[in-house]
Amino acid sequence: MITGGAVYKDAGFPMTGTPVRGYEEIDYSGDVAIEAWGATRAEMIENATRGLMGLMAWSRVEPVVEHPVEAACADAGGLLVDWLSAVILMAATHGEIYSDVSVRAAGHDALCGTVRGAPARDHAGQLRFDVKAATYHGLQVEETGEGWRCRVVFDL
Numbered sequence: 001m002i003t004g005g006a007v008y009k010d011a012g013f014p015m016t017g018t019p020v021r022g023y024e025e026i027d028y029s030g031d032v033a034i035e036a037w038g039a040t041r042a043e044m045i046e047n048a049t050r051g052l053m054g055l056m057a058w059s060r061v062e063p064v065v066e067h068p069v070e071a072a073c074a075d076a077g078g079l080l081v082d083w084l085s086a087v088i089l090m091a092a093t094h095g096e097i098y099s100d101v102s103v104r105a106a107g108h109d110a111l112c113g114t115v116r117g118a119p120a121r122d123h124a125g126q127l128r129f130d131v132k133a134a135t136y137h138g139l140q141v142e143e144t145g146e147g148w149r150c151r152v153v154f155d156l
Contacts, residue, residue: 022036022037022038022043022046022047022050022051023035023036023037023047023048023050023051023054024036024051025051025054025055026151028138028153031135031153031154031155031156032055032129032153032154032156033138033151033152033153033154034048034051034052034054034055034151034152034154035149035150035151036048036050036051036149036150036152037146037147037148037149037150038147038148039146039147039148040105040147040148041076041079041105041143041148042103042104042105042111043103043147043148044080044141044147044148044149044150045079045080045083045103045111045150046101046102046103046113048080048083048084048150048152049083049084049087049098049101049103049115050101052084052087052088052131052134052154053097053098053099053101053117054128055128055129055131055154056091056097056098056127056128056129056131057097057099057123057126057127057128058126058127058128059126060099061097061098061099061117061118061122061123061126062099062118063098063099063100063116063117063118064117064118064119065094065096065116065117065118065119066114066115066116067090067094067114067115067116068112068113068114069083069086069087069090069111069112069113069114069115070086070106070110070111070112070113071083071085071086071110071111072106072109072110072111073109074109075109076141076143076148077136077139077140077141077150079109079110079111080134080139080141080150080152081134081135081136081139081152083103083111084134084152085133085134087101087115088131088132088133088134090115091117091120094119095119095120095121096117096118096119096120097117097118097120097123097126097127098115098116098117099116099117099118100115100116100117101113101114101115101116102114129154129156130156131154131155131156132154132155132156133154133155134152134153134154135152135153135154135155137153138151138152138153139151139152139153
């Protein structure tokens with residue numbers, strides 16, 4: 001289990017499992033972090049992206065735009081940060097918020113996938129945090145007997 005650095009606000013972890021949605025927000029020293037999990041590394045990163053989307057908007061938007069996303073890095077932590085950074089950059093560049101993601105492994109050290117969302121200007125009342133970056137500070141990625149887990153901290 002991932003430990004250290006964060007205090008769980010209300011993680012909702014049942015005694016014999018984990019929350020259903022695949023990620024939880026956690027408080028982290030004035031910033032915000034998420035812990036995400038999945039059966040595969042790609043599923044964990046997909047759930048981490050959903051957690052990022054939950055930080056950026058209060059509720060799900062109806063997708064009207066779609067963009068491909070790619071990332072590559074030799075280590076699992078770097079791959080996670082590079083992927084999330086690409087999504088953050090895309091949101092800022094296009095002025096969009098995303099509500100759906102699909103991630104596929106493209107070899108051992110690369111990912112490709114798609115984010116779907118809508119222009120932020122059409123959903124101004126739903127904007128939550130202006131996420132600036134995924135960081136290496138407090139980054140944890142591990143393969144467990146049940147799949148993959150990670151913790152990533154975001155700068156706001």
